[in-house]
Amino acid sequence: MKIALLGYGKMGKTIEQIAIQRGHQIVLKVDKDDRDYDITKADVAIDFSIPSVAFSNISNCINNQIPVISGTTGWLEDYNKAVTLCKEKQGAFIYASNFSLGVNIFFELNKTLARMMSNLKQYKVSVEEIHHTQKLDAPSGTAITLANDIIKEHSNYKEWKLEESDKDAINITAKRIDDVPGTHAITYESEVDTITIEHVAHNRQGFALGAVVAAEWIMGKTGVFTMNDVLNIG
Numbered sequence: 001m002k003i004a005l006l007g008y009g010k011m012g013k014t015i016e017q018i019a020i021q022r023g024h025q026i027v028l029k030v031d032k033d034d035r036d037y038d039i040t041k042a043d044v045a046i047d048f049s050i051p052s053v054a055f056s057n058i059s060n061c062i063n064n065q066i067p068v069i070s071g072t073t074g075w076l077e078d079y080n081k082a083v084t085l086c087k088e089k090q091g092a093f094i095y096a097s098n099f100s101l102g103v104n105i106f107f108e109l110n111k112t113l114a115r116m117m118s119n120l121k122q123y124k125v126s127v128e129e130i131h132h133t134q135k136l137d138a139p140s141g142t143a144i145t146l147a148n149d150i151i152k153e154h155s156n157y158k159e160w161k162l163e164e165s166d167k168d169a170i171n172i173t174a175k176r177i178d179d180v181p182g183t184h185a186i187t188y189e190s191e192v193d194t195i196t197i198e199h200v201a202h203n204r205q206g207f208a209l210g211a212v213v214a215a216e217w218i219m220g221k222t223g224v225f226t227m228n229d230v231l232n233i234g
Contacts (some may be wrong), residue, residue, distance in 0.1 A: 028045075072140030098141065129143040181207075
């Protein structure tokens with residue numbers, strides 16, 4: 001499989017290593033300032049770029065009939081445009097806020113716990129995420145996914161807020177610390193006890209492997225998919 005890497009930072013380099021280990025070829029490496037590149041060299045593209053260029057990268061792939069996997073966060077105001085374009089062009093597209101297998105299991109645990117806690121009004125839920133200092137967006141896309149999934153399952157909450165103490169909203173705390181790949185915790189707290197579930201990434205390998213597996217899975221398919229489709233969960 002010939003892969004284009006759209007974004008060649010730390011994640012892009014880790015994806016490159018894993019893709020080569022799995023027998024694939026990297027035919028294109030696009031850094032954040034590159035605009036003039038031939039995406040048609042590739043069989044599939046993996047986008048871990050930056051928010052300001054993600055939609056342009058994804059659109060370029062779809063317009064050229066190249067399946068695209070995107071793990072860039074912070075660009076989702078244009079997500080519906082990407083979905084519409086993909087359907088119009090009969091392309092193939094996967095966006096995930098997190099490609100880690102462990103995190104996608106964590107997403108399902110979060111939904112289940114939210115359903116269980118929905119009738120227990122004495123508990124207040126909050127989300128905390130910790131990432132490396134190079135991460136540009138806050139809160140993380142994973143934290144937003146976690147909060148939105150709670151909102152879908154829990155009758156108490158209709159919105160989330162960043163760094164605010166609001167009893168009617170899910171409060172998200174975002175911390176930036178050197179060399180932290182990613183930690184996410186969901187906490188339900190009452191006067192009598194605290195319940196916490198947490199996912200701690202030890203390195204970038206899990207995210208990168210999930211992105212490569214998604215790229216392998218999407219070959220020959222048409223449509224807009226999620227990691228639940230790739231992993232057959234949920």
